[in-house]
Amino acid sequence: MADVASRPEGHVDGPPPDDGGGRRPGELGVRELGRWTWRQVTSMRTALVLLLLLALAAIPGSVIPQENVDSLEVSRWKADHPSLTPVYERLGLFSVYDSPWFSAIYILLMVSLVGCIVPRTFVYARALRAQPPATPRNLARLPDHTSYTTDLEPDAVLARAREVLGKRRYRLRVAEPDGPGADSVSAEKGFVREAGNLLFHVSVIVVLVGFAIGGLFGYQGGVIVLVNGQPFTNTAASYDDLDPGSLFGADDFDPFSFRVDDFDLEWLTEGSGAGTARKFEAQIAYRENPGDEEKSYDLRVNHPLSIGDTDVFLIGHGYAPVITVRDGNGDIAYSGPTVFLPTDPSFQSLGVVKAPSARPQQIGLEGILYPTYFFVDGNPTTQFPALGRPLISMLAWTGDLGLDSGVPQSVYVLDTETATPLEDADGKQVRVDLFEGETEQLPGGLGSVTFEGVQPWVRVQISQTPGKEIALLGVVLALIGLLGSLYVRPRRVWVRARRVDGDHGSGTMVEVALLDRSGGADLTTVLDDLVADLTSAPTAPAKETS
Structure with a gap:
């Protein structure tokens, strides 16, 4: 009862009334939510965040091997990192630039930039047609200002101000002869700065469009x-x-x-x-x-x-040893240059040889090419990447090499799941070690392997x-826009001249004020130069009063 008594008169239990459209006060409808979302997506802050995300998203593509660049390196990476491979495949990290999440960032950035630039372009177009703002009532409140007196009439001072500011490429405000601002000159310049900002953002779109065209049609x-x-x-x-x-x-x-x-x-x-x-x-x-x-x-x-x-x-570039394999019948089962892929800067290279037509059994070899072979501290190595003393060292396999399964195989990988290691009399797997020009017989009368020589190869992209060309144009436009936005200083100048009477006679009080719209600029020198030009008229003997 106490609670009931303490409630204000007119209080009604239950939710607050809606606005007639089924919504309570403060709730967003579909239209309001859409507008709010659009404003967030097309804000400059969102565009910058998306641009940063795009740069970060491109990092895995340069660190992790990509399927569309080097599928063999991807296969090796997967073999070396079996636990990470499923995660990377699910995230699309082996084909970053074709992944849905990278495309989503790319498209969102395009939408954000277009939605940000188009409204600003209309605002800038209106600003180009607009006159400089009217002269403030109190110029002394501006950070950079000064004043002086002269014997010239106010009209002569203002005419001189228009002449000086016109030569300095200021845009002048046109005022009514007897209306507000008739006793002053208002001028402004530096509109190119905003044009530079817009051009820079447009150039980002041009670059993205150029890359998109290359990705679609190239x-x-x-x-x-x-x-x-x-x-x-x-x-x-x-x-x-x-x-x-x-x-x-x-x-x-x-x-x-x-x-x-x-x-x-x-x-x-x-x-x-x-x-x-x-x-x-x-x-x-x-x-x-x-x-x-x-x-x-x-x-x-x-x-x-x-x-x-x-x-x-x-x-x-790399090396392709020329290898000839003869089977147990003395027939050539394999012959020719075999591409070996370098694994380190010394050009120690890996490769395989597959001889499926060998009889009585298929023969497979996998191993290493040492361009300049040396035996150091009990380990084989190559001392120099150039061909000096080449040697191939390969393990031998026989039996089913998986070539008849119908599953495509890489020419750089030997499928040994169903194959049998070829063993010597001691039960150890046979390793064929050959210098250039040497031949080694395989045990069991299976044939022989000859190292004929080395043939170089080149890799081309x-x-x-x-x-x-569109992307290059975008980069050039970005540089031009960046230079314009960095070096063009938007400024406003006001000159007011009015007649004053004092104890020592009458004269014209001239007030001059400058405003740097970009902020941070020291306008002392600019103000002094402007006053010097205003007082340099041949008929304008002037004296400083303040």
């Missing part, structure tokens, strides 16, 4: 080409790794072909950089179209070959990026 692929080997023909089947855009078709490949005739390589032999390639270049012969005249080109790092809309880059 492609990127990699292939290893043997020196003096088979020529490369630009078709999808010729690539080791291929990442085409969503709208790139098989008919969009430029119909060129090329072969590598020679490969020049220079190594540093002294100092801390010994063993590093100082330069390497491939001499290639190419045809832009079948039947065209053959042309030559020296392909070097950062000097790609452009054929039509396609660029060919030289990005790596071939790409078609139709939006690169």
